[in-house]
């Protein structure tokens with residue numbers, strides 16, 4: 001059972017100790033990771049993914065339920081708790097979506113593989129718009145379609161209690177929906193984002209600077225109100241995006257609310 005992960009600080013790019021030396025996330029929490037480009041967000045996600053124990057560039061350590069997991073063999077099972085949706089997703093394996101999902105479902109000992117992979121396909125198409133089929137080859141997928149498949153796969157097949165998401169906003173998919181699909185009950189989700197809506201959806205946000213964890217902010221009541229406004233605007237934007245990219249013109253074709 002996953003209860004919490006802990007990140008113990010290391011060094012920033014200049015070799016100075018990070019300002020933040022300890023971050024804890026409990027089951028059910030969403031954390032955002034923010035900061036300028038090149039400030040070390042992806043590196044932080046990758047430290048967690050690798051269960052860093054001093055050996056990465058940053059010298060950080062990552063504990064699961066207060067334990068280091070890499071070194072001791074009997075704790076290796078804890079390593080399968082983490083799934084990642086990465087920033088530059090592209091499949092290079094030459095196989096169909098069906099073969100890939102069936103294989104993954106087998107590895108993960110999914111109880112009802114046929115039904116599960118069907119749902120994965122449904123969610124993929126729901127997120128990406130331009131539908132794919134079971135026989136579509138992985139190498140034919142666009143960036144957004146790959147990302148949508150990854151999100152659905154992580155949600156239903158990996159079904160890991162820790163989910164790491166690197167910049168979902170550039171994926172051309174509905175990111176609020178994707179986040180909703182990924183933040184299941186009791187999961188710890190870390191989401192790298194340049195976007196205020198996603199930052200405020202998290203309980204805490206880690207601010208990165210010069211490769212180090214510089215500050216941690218908890219989302220305030222005031223910020224939650226701002227989030228409610230942003231979400232309304234966001235939904236309207238999503239509706240408009242969908243409408244315009246289907247080729248409709250505002251005021252000329254069918255009503256926007258149809």
Ligand SMILES: Nc1ncnc2c1ncn2[C@@H]1O[C@H](COP(=O)(O)OP(=O)(O)OP(=O)(O)O)[C@@H](O)[C@H]1O
Nearest residue numbers: 011012013036037038039040041042043057058211
């Ligand atoms: N503490 C550190 N010590 C040394 N190198 C670091 C440290 N943190 C990050 N780096 C390196 O700095 C570079 C930029 O970091 P990273 O890719 O994580 O930035 P980013 O915040 O994800 O940027 P973007 O927003 O453009 O995706 C990488 O090569 C990374 O390995």
Ligand SMILES: [Mg+2]
Nearest residue numbers: 041042087166
């Ligand atoms: Mg990055």
